[in-house]
Amino acid sequence: MENMQFDLLALLPELVILGMGMFILLLDLFILSQNRSILYGLSQFTLFAAAFFTFKTHTPAVGFSFSHMFIDDTLSDVIKLMMYLGTSLIFVYTRKYLQDRNLFRGEFYAMVLFGLLGMMIMVSGHNLLLIYIGLELLSLCLYALVAFDRENPRASEAAMKYFVLGALASGMLLYGMSMLYGMTASLDVSDIANSIMQQNKSPVLIMGLVFVVAGIAFKFGAVPFQMWVPDVYQGSPTPMTVLIGSVPKLAAYAMTVRLLVQGLHPLALDWQDMLMLMAVLSIVIGNFSAIVQTNLKRMLAYSTISHVGFIMLGMMSANANGFASSFFYISTYVLMSIASFGIILLLSRQGFEAEEIDDLKGLNQRHPWFAFLMLIIMFSMAGIPPTVGFYAKFTVLQAAWQAGFTWQVVLAVLMAVIGAFYYLNIVRKMYFDAPADHSPLTAPVDMQFILSVHSLALLGLGLFPEILLGICGHSLLISLQ
Amino acid sequence: MVFTDIVFYVLAAILLFSGIRVITTRNPVHAALFLVLAFFTAAGIWLLLQAEFLAIALILVYVGAVMVLFLFVVMMLDINLDKLREGFWEYLPMAGFIGLLMIVEMTMVLADKNLHPGQAAEAPVNYSNTATLGRVLYTDYLLPFELAAVVLLVAMVAAIVLTLRERRDSKSMNPSEQVRVKRNDRLRIVSMPAEVEAPEPAPAAEEKK
Numbered sequence: 001m002e003n004m005q006f007d008l009l010a011l012l013p014e015l016v017i018l019g020m021g022m023f024i025l026l027l028d029l030f031i032l033s034q035n036r037s038i039l040y041g042l043s044q045f046t047l048f049a050a051a052f053f054t055f056k057t058h059t060p061a062v063g064f065s066f067s068h069m070f071i072d073d074t075l076s077d078v079i080k081l082m083m084y085l086g087t088s089l090i091f092v093y094t095r096k097y098l099q100d101r102n103l104f105r106g107e108f109y110a111m112v113l114f115g116l117l118g119m120m121i122m123v124s125g126h127n128l129l130l131i132y133i134g135l136e137l138l139s140l141c142l143y144a145l146v147a148f149d150r151e152n153p154r155a156s157e158a159a160m161k162y163f164v165l166g167a168l169a170s171g172m173l174l175y176g177m178s179m180l181y182g183m184t185a186s187l188d189v190s191d192i193a194n195s196i197m198q199q200n201k202s203p204v205l206i207m208g209l210v211f212v213v214a215g216i217a218f219k220f221g222a223v224p225f226q227m228w229v230p231d232v233y234q235g236s237p238t239p240m241t242v243l244i245g246s247v248p249k250l251a252a253y254a255m256t257v258r259l260l261v262q263g264l265h266p267l268a269l270d271w272q273d274m275l276m277l278m279a280v281l282s283i284v285i286g287n288f289s290a291i292v293q294t295n296l297k298r299m300l301a302y303s304t305i306s307h308v309g310f311i312m313l314g315m316m317s318a319n320a321n322g323f324a325s326s327f328f329y330i331s332t333y334v335l336m337s338i339a340s341f342g343i344i345l346l347l348s349r350q351g352f353e354a355e356e357i358d359d360l361k362g363l364n365q366r367h368p369w370f371a372f373l374m375l376i377i378m379f380s381m382a383g384i385p386p387t388v389g390f391y392a393k394f395t396v397l398q399a400a401w402q403a404g405f406t407w408q409v410v411l412a413v414l415m416a417v418i419g420a421f422y423y424l425n426i427v428r429k430m431y432f433d434a435p436a437d438h439s440p441l442t443a444p445v446d447m448q449f450i451l452s453v454h455s456l457a458l459l460g461l462g463l464f465p466e467i468l469l470g471i472c473g474h475s476l477l478i479s480l481q
Numbered sequence: 482m483v484f485t486d487i488v489f490y491v492l493a494a495i496l497l498f499s500g501i502r503v504i505t506t507r508n509p510v511h512a513a514l515f516l517v518l519a520f521f522t523a524a525g526i527w528l529l530l531q532a533e534f535l536a537i538a539l540i541l542v543y544v545g546a547v548m549v550l551f552l553f554v555v556m557m558l559d560i561n562l563d564k565l566r567e568g569f570w571e572y573l574p575m576a577g578f579i580g581l582l583m584i585v586e587m588t589m590v591l592a593d594k595n596l597h598p599g600q601a602a603e604a605p606v607n608y609s610n611t612a613t614l615g616r617v618l619y620t621d622y623l624l625p626f627e628l629a630a631v632v633l634l635v636a637m638v639a640a641i642v643l644t645l646r647e648r649r650d651s652k653s654m655n656p657s658e659q660v661r662v663k664r665n666d667r668l669r670i671v672s673m674p675a676e677v678e679a680p681e682p683a684p685a686a687e688e689k690k
Binding site for chain 1: 586589590593620621622623624625628629631632634635636638639642643646657663665
């Protein structure tokens with residue numbers, strides 16, 4: 001109890017997010033609805049303050065607090081900073097959309113901040129119980145946010161599907177955790193690793209591992225746990241889609257590192273095969289299904305599945321190199337997906353959702369600058385140099401190749417070529433088709449500016465990939481020592 | 482066979498019976514009541530394991546609060562039983578297969594020889610289950626405990642956000658919303674081909690038939 005004060009200091013960013021989330025929730029009751037922009041400003045300020053404290057309290061050493069439950073290492077700090085950036089970008093891009101559709105309410109910002117808190121807990125959880133509670137906090141916020149637009153029956157349907165399947169996945173994860181606890185008599189991640197090392201491999205441990213991997217795969221949306229992804233992506237209002245599809249992937253990655261690398265590394269030979277199978281299936285099914293889609297959001301959902309396959313391709317090497325490459329992939333993927341949904345949000349306006357691929361027809365004639373930005377984003381998603389997506393795919397494939405997964409790498413390259421088809425199809429429609437509608441952009445200037453910088457950053461990071469690659473590799477290495 | 486063993490098997494049998502009745506009985510109120518019975522017997526088994534606090538919490542929270550609410554809902558909603566049971570036989574093979582799979586898995590887990598339940602240490606005379614639980618909850622598990630409170634807060638906010646509706650019969654007007662009205666919200670211009678006077682049909686031809 002003496003070091004209670006120190007304990008709280010390690011949680012400072014989380015406390016800031018929690019406190020401000022509740023403050024925003026209450027403040028919403030006392031301000032007039034036309035002044036709600038204050039809440040937006042406060043949310044952005046909260047993210048900035050949390051980033052400031054995360055940066056300030058950062059030390060290269062690994063710190064534990066709250067009886068070894070909460071871990072504060074470089075990996076968690078870097079992932080948290082990325083999460084603040086991602087959430088902040090989402091806030092910028094979604095403001096106009098929410099205002100147009102009467103969804104611009106304090107609860108939206110409070111729920112997103114609470115969800116962010118859940119993700120931060122997942123990132124810093126060093127205990128099965130804490131990781132599970134963080135995951136539930138995140139999931140609960142996401143379910144509610146998907147159903148946020150009550151007048152929209154499609155969103156309600158998506159929320160229902162997401163909720164039922166998500167609850168099933170949480171149950172599986174919890175079941176696996178209970179088996180691990182039964183065999184190791186501990187919930188602490190490093191104690192579990194030590195205990196497994198000292199005992200023989202038993203069916204119960206493997207079964208626990210299977211359930212844990214299934215839970216993780218569901219959160220990522222990897223085949224065969226991908227069935228919720230297309231429906232939820234398409235049914236949700238676009239701001240909620242981008243919330244589901246971007247930043248939580250970082251949290252899922254951190255959860256994977258904590259559970260599979262730090263906790264179950266003695267069983268690496270077993271989970272390697274599971275990840276390999278899921279990676280190959282995700283890449284194949286994701287890419288082939290994306291080709292036939294006409295809805296942009298649904299296409300991006302299938303493209304997410306194939307990206308998740310690439311992320312798992314890096315992780316299945318089960319070494320630091322592989323995990324660093326998937327970390328790099330996932331951080332670039334988060335940037336790409338937020339940017340692509342940013343374009344959808346940019347082209348949407350009151351009473352119109354730009355979510356069909358045909359809505360992008362002739363974008364070059366209407367808004368050449370944004371057509372160019374979309375070109376960069378699509379090139380990056382397809383993995384065409386010199387965008388950052390190319391380096392992301394390259395490092396992942398390199399790591400898998402070095403680990404000896406030859407045919408998987410060859411297959412992934414073939415599938416990436418097939419995948420390039422549907423990304424380039426969008427580029428073709430933007431540049432060579434005649435525009436269907438000619439309405440002007442209604443997006444505010446700040447959104448246009450930040451979206452431009454964001455998309456150009458994909459190009460910039462592609463020209464200098466070693467900056468982000470260095471951060472990812474370095475933070476992972478000193479955290480896994 | 483010790484007395485506690487007999488108690489355990491009796492309780493377990495009742496638990497299994499009530500669990501099966503929950504899903505097979507036709508009347509939803511009966512199903513809810515069987516669930517209450519299942520909770521009671523489960524609490525009894527926990528008492529055998531000397532987990533007094535958990536047993537009482539199960540009865541207080543689940544039987545006392547959750548199930549009562551559940552019964553209210555069941556009684557207030559007019560549930561069409563035939564519709565609920567629709568497709569029962571259709572899904573039975575699939576459900577049976579999954580159930581069988583789960584039984585096999587559970588047997589594999591329980592038959593594992595590495596899983597040896599150690600004899601629980603004899604508790605001291607004045608040992609209080611509740612006090613120990615409380616001590617751990619507010620020291621080692623403080624952080625998950627507090628975060629569980631945040632989860633509950635989020636659940637509450639979500640429930641209110643999703644269900645609170647402004648009164649429909651309220652006649653008050655919101656000027657800012659009225660000002661924001663766009664032309665397209667009120668008026669739809671439909672482009673139609675100009676109407677051409679149709680030539681007079683020849684009724685004579687019809688009459689000839």
